[in-house]
Each structure stands twice: as C-alpha cells, then as structure tokens.
Amino acid sequence: MTKKPADSKATRSRIVGSKSPAETARAKLRSTTPDAVSVSLTVNGARHALALDPRTTLLDLLREHLDLTGTKKGCDHGQCGACTVLVDGRRINSCLTFAAMYDGAQITTVEGLAKDGALHPVQKAFIDHDAFQCGYCTPGQICSAVGLMAEGRARTADEIRELMSGNICRCGAYTNIIAAIQQAMERS
Ligand code: FES
Ligand code: FES
Numbered sequence: 001m002t003k004k005p006a007d008s009k010a011t012r013s014r015i016v017g018s019k020s021p022a023e024t025a026r027a028k029l030r031s032t033t034p035d036a037v038s039v040s041l042t043v044n045g046a047r048h049a050l051a052l053d054p055r056t057t058l059l060d061l062l063r064e065h066l067d068l069t070g071t072k073k074g075c076d077h078g079q080c081g082a083c084t085v086l087v088d089g090r091r092i093n094s095c096l097t098f099a100a101m102y103d104g105a106q107i108t109t110v111e112g113l114a115k116d117g118a119l120h121p122v123q124k125a126f127i128d129h130d131a132f133q134c135g136y137c138t139p140g141q142i143c144s145a146v147g148l149m150a151e152g153r154a155r156t157a158d159e160i161r162e163l164m165s166g167n168i169c170r171c172g173a174y175t176n177i178i179a180a181i182q183q184a185m186e187r188s
Contacts, residue, residue, distance in 0.1 A: 037100050043068065044112025052099055059083045059094035062109060070110040070139045074168075081167030084140035084147070085109050091147025093166075110139035113146065121187055122146050125180035133171035141167050145181045149188060157182060 019027065036051040043066060050065060059076075062068045062085070071094060074082030078096040085094045086108040113120035122145045125131070132138045144167045154160045160181050161174070169177065 039100050039103050041099070041102055041105050041107055043107045044109060050099075054098065054100050056099045057095055058085070058087075058092075058097050058099045058102060058107070061099040062094065062107070068109050068111055071143075072136055072139055074136070074140075079168070080137070080140075081144060082137050082140040084144045084167065086143055086147055089147070089150055091144050108143070108146075110142055113142065120146065122149070122181070122184045125183040125187075126177070128183060129176045129180040131173055131176040131180040132169075133173050137167060137169045137171075141169065141177055145177075145184065148181070149185055154185075160185075 034054050037054045038049070039052050039061075040047070040049045042048070043062070048066065050061070052061065052065070056065075059071060059073055062071050063073065071085055072082040073095060074080035076083075076095045078093045081093065083093050083095040084091050086092075087102055087105050089106075089108075113123060119127075120142075122142050126138065126142060131141070141164070144164060148154055148160070148163050151163070154163045157178050160178050164177070164181070
C-alpha cells in the first residue's frame with residue numbers, strides 16, 4: 001500500500017511558517033486600511049481630539065464616536081436631511097461630509113441647542129405646534145430651521161417651504177413644521 005507523502009502543501013506551510021489564506025486575507029485588509037488622522041473639533045461646546053479613519057463621516061463621528069445619537073441617519077446619501085447639523089453656524093448634511101474636513105470647526109447638534117435648561121425657540125415652537133409625528137426627522141428639521149433663520153433669506157411660508165425642502169418628513173407633518181418655524185421667526 002502506498003503511503004501518503006508527509007510533505008503535503010499544508011504541512012510544508014506549517015513547517016516554513018507561511019501564512020494561511022485567512023491570515024493572508026486579514027493582512028491584505030490591514031494593509032489597505034488608511035492610517036488614522038488626527039481631528040480636533042468642538043461639539044456643543046466640548047472640545048474633542050480624536051484619531052479617526054479618514055473615511056469617517058461627520059455623522060458617524062457624532063453617533064458612533066461621541067454617542068450623540070440625536071442626529072439621525074435616514075438615507076446616508078444626502079437625500080433626506082435627517083442628519084442636518086450646524087457647522088460654524090451653517091446647516092449641512094453630516095452624512096455627506098468627512099469629519100476630517102472639519103478640523104477646528106464648531107459643530108452644533110440638536111443636543112446643543114438648549115441653553116441653561118431653556119429650549120431653543122425653534123424647539124419650543126415645534127412643541128407648541130405639534131410639528132412631528134414619529135420624530136425621526138425632527139432633529140434635522142430643527143437644526144435646519146435654526147440654520148435657515150441665521151441665513152435670513154426666508155420671510156414667507158412659501159420661502160420657508162422652499163428653503164426647507166431638503167428636509168423630508170415621511171409622516172407629512174409639513175404644515176405644522178412650517179407654522180412652528182414661522183412662530184420662531186416672529187419671536188426671534
Ligand atoms: S441621512 Fe444624511 S441626508 Fe439622509
Ligand atoms: S415626524 Fe416622522 S418623519 Fe417627520
């Protein structure tokens with residue numbers, strides 16, 4: 001009877017210490033992961049210095065690294081506005097931007113709008129007008145409305161509608177959202 005040769009491929013690999021296919025795949029994956037970049041930014045008044053994968057979006061930085069889950073991930077493609085935050089006072093879709101681009105910036109999320117225990121006028125107006133149903137779009141709507149007011153370009157309901165059109169509400173609470181923003185504008 002013929003004996004199986006002792007020096008099969010697997011045995012030879014173990015003897016010479018070469019990597020298994022799984023180890024080779026893991027090493028390849030590690031070699032394609034970019035080096036971390038240092039990012040320092042201020043979020044809701046608190047300074048954060050982080051080492052991040054440069055592909056980290058601002059939205060994932062907020063939700064996954066800082067546990068600020070008020071900002072919502074809806075589409076993750078710049079289509080719904082659920083992820084709207086303020087960067088140096090300007091509203092942006094945080095899912096569409098890399099955190100590393102905002103080194104040194106001041107970020108405000110919905111968690112940072114209330115001051116000294118008092119709601120921001122836009123937050124209060126949303127409650128007064130019952131401007132939400134499920135609430136998923138609400139943090140983005142509120143941050144977007146704060147940015148809209150700072151821009152100073154909307155005066156009429158139609159202008160508010162047009163300039164808030166990037167914020168989708170799947171519950172269709174638009175009538176109350178517009179009323180809430182009008183109230184906040186009148187009282188500011
Ligand atoms: S989650 Fe960013 S626009 Fe939809
Ligand atoms: S309140 Fe439900 S999506 Fe706007």
